[in-house]
Amino acid sequence: MHADVERFSFDQGKHFLRVIQQQGRVTLPADGNEQVAILLHHLQALAEDVIGPYGTPSPRTGGIGPGFRIDAPPAGQEAGVFRIGQGRYWVRGRACENDTDGLLYTGQPDLPGPAIPVTGTWLAYLDVWERHLSAAEDDSIREVALGGPDTCTRTRLVWQVRLTDTAPPGRQFDKDDIRNHWDAWEAFLQPAGRGLLAARARRGKGPLEPCVADPAAGYLGPENQLYRVQIHRGSGEEGGPTFTWSRDNGSVVHPLLRLNGTAAVLRDPPRDRRTALPVGTLVEVVDDRSTLLGRPGTLARVKDIDDEGDDYTVVLDTDAGTIEADRHPLLRRWDHPDVDGGGDLPRRAADGALLLTAQDPVGWFTLEDGIQIRFQPPDTADVHYRTGDYWTFPARTATGDITWPADPSGGPADLPPQGVEHFYAPLALLSLVPGQPAAVTADLRTGFHPVRVQ
Template sequence: MKGDFSRASFDPRHHFSQVLLQQGRVTLDADPNEQGAILLHLLRTLARDVFGPYAAPAGTPGFGLTLEQRDGKRSLRIGAGRYYVDGVLCECDGSDYLSQPHFIPAPANDQPGSGDPLRSWLESSSNQDDSRFWVYLDVWERHLTAVEMPQLREVALGGPDTCSRRQVIWQVRALELETIRDRLEERIEVLKERAEQTQDEAERERLKQEIERLQQGLDQLDEDYRSACPAPLLLFDRQPPKLAAQLQELPRLDDPCVTDPDSAYRGAENHLYRVEIHRGNDNGNVGATFKWSRDNGSVLTRWIGGGGDKLEVANARDFRERQWVEITDEQDDLLGRPGQLSQISGVEGNTLTLTQAQGRSPNATTKVRRWDHVGAGDIVLVDGAVPVDKPDDGKPGKPGEWYWIALEDGIQVRFAADGEYRSGDYWLIPARVATGNIEWPRNGGVAELRPPLGVEHRYAPLGFVGLNVDGMEGVDTCTCVVYPDRSCGMQERFDDAVSGDNASGTVKAVKRAPQNTAVTVKKTAATKPKRKEK
């Protein structure tokens, strides 16, 4: 969340149940924010314990898939209703796959393999295509301010904004079955290579277990894809990236008459540092890069006019010469892709002059965000960002870790070398003048390597679309529905809801046994499909 916060104080390891206000005390933004986070953690944990990793309530099951034929064209409808994914409530008002509220599948262009594969199949007029697609739900949250959503601003205040929002984003996406098989096989080979190279027995055993899970999923898809709907979820497993933060260790003095200097935060103001991955390393062997901000990346403004190397913005306050800015729009945010980083060469009024021209034009959602990293000393920027894997500078490092990278005022960060970094992963580091320190967990005096705070993606399978084993086009669903713990007489009403127009006959029922929290899923036998020859 790139908001103007003092800090994000919620930590589930503390097991707090409530924030209690005290009379006559100062209230900070972190207090009500933590109360909201505690309640949200409670509700989502409860929902996951009740519904499992993914399921819909029987009364209003959502996200049922229906394949329709109209005027010789295919259409995939997404049913209205609710669905819980890892405890997160997703609400759909009914949608077409090609016109979702927060995801428009990309059309194909002249490049081979471009565009969304399911969109290409739906728009194709061929009835001989035996392609089969796994359709799934990708759920995550984004942070919105009055810059991204102007209606959040109370105009009666004459300009200032107030609170920001977190928004649940759901996107129905698809992967071709052959692509899933190929990616599982590729991942197995990568993990086997890692297992051969590592000298750590515990890591080798972990990799061995992961390889076995991937192989089991691959075998299930080859044996009966319809009974292995969750198997492709293995594609989204990753080795979590980690970061450690500390204050720079100052050199010890040999003179016994002089007190050794203490490591301390040397900044003149309190800050909430945000370290965010700009380019990930999860899509190839290109090294990951990161950017950082001393104000949680909250300094941004709208790009309202101009172009090339001169940008007219809504408010140029807090933008200075030589600072780096990132230009993005709503589509960048929804697709999880980073924007272009450019350096400011001058500021005049509300016009920012950049060192290089922009190849894009502003729209209603284009914004300019300030970052505070610089290239200085042994830090050489790559496309305007700092490399995660700082080269060996002669200092001893620990196995599996890269070297410390200086931010400013004594703050240093170090990344774990074996992590799979994704664009948007971020960490927050509060720095306080009163203590001359940063708030970061330490174990035995050593800064802990911590996973990112977000962005957390949650996934759920919805079904398979395409030519089934009987040679007919349709949907093999794996959407789950749970019934409340009621008497058997109540179940008929929910059966009607599941079999009604809302579900379109595509929802698979999951019924609870009396006095038992376990659920059972009805499965349909299927013959083993033939795999395409490559």
């Protein structure tokens, strides 16, 4: 999530039960966020232990409840379209709720413009993930009485009924095979090898004398920061994977009133130096559609600022097309400068991001102020970098270092992404014939009976 926080401190491996505030002590937002994360982890684990990996509440009279049941469409609907049953479906302890009776596949609120299948056998499944939302994407979060500043942000559970006609190696579109080997389908939909990253503050060139400081070593930034490294273009796309980075967790965003080509009209002008967009700044044009579909936004450099009239217009050096206001377009600021790399500096890709392939022999990139990162080489068959996956780490002036776990040898550990995590559940098998309604050949849902106290 792109929240403006000092750090993400929840660590499942520590098995903390609660956060305890002490009198007369400083309290940080990270403490409250960690308490929520601890409680949410326990609730989701409990739900999964009781319900199983997925399931919907079912009546005690028998059968499976209507939640997320896949049905043929009403008469007159386009071929290949089907209905999604109203109700609740739990996936890995997360409650997916469909509030619309007879929701059409093409009318899902969190899946814009889904492709309509034409023919063949298809698996309908649930794709579930957590989306971060700020007042830039949902204005109802903002308290207007404050005159502009935002307060807390939110996350919401996104569910999408998706289709696939491709089975994992060794698996087939068979009801029993899917149920008995769903772990293989999950690994196929979200490969385990999503790439690894290590991070560190630059080390000195040799052992230091006790009273000698190496001016080139450590974190040299003037402020405490939460760095974010994020995959922009994933593996398998032309040009190979790319990435972007931010020293503020990518939290500096500006909602747009409208976007037309290179002219981006901001809803509110930048309030201070931290949120400013000086000429040369790299920004990403993001909206609901690109976020929900997991696609990278258009990257551009700020070419000029026009604040003479009633509008505050950011002039971009790249045509970003036209995005309507109902898709909540915004500019997200990234911090890598407008220079091409070489040596330990990452090289710039054609899309404006940075090439993930390392340039120096040991694979370390230098971002700024002694911050260095190292990716797992992407040219390996079992490594699949995915758009939107990210890593964060705090850098602190008091220690001149960053916070990053160590491996057994004492060096920085190679870690998988912190998110975005997707969870999946099978719903139904569909048989499609051109020009005919979708036919459900198997209901793959699982039901459970609510616990009743005697």
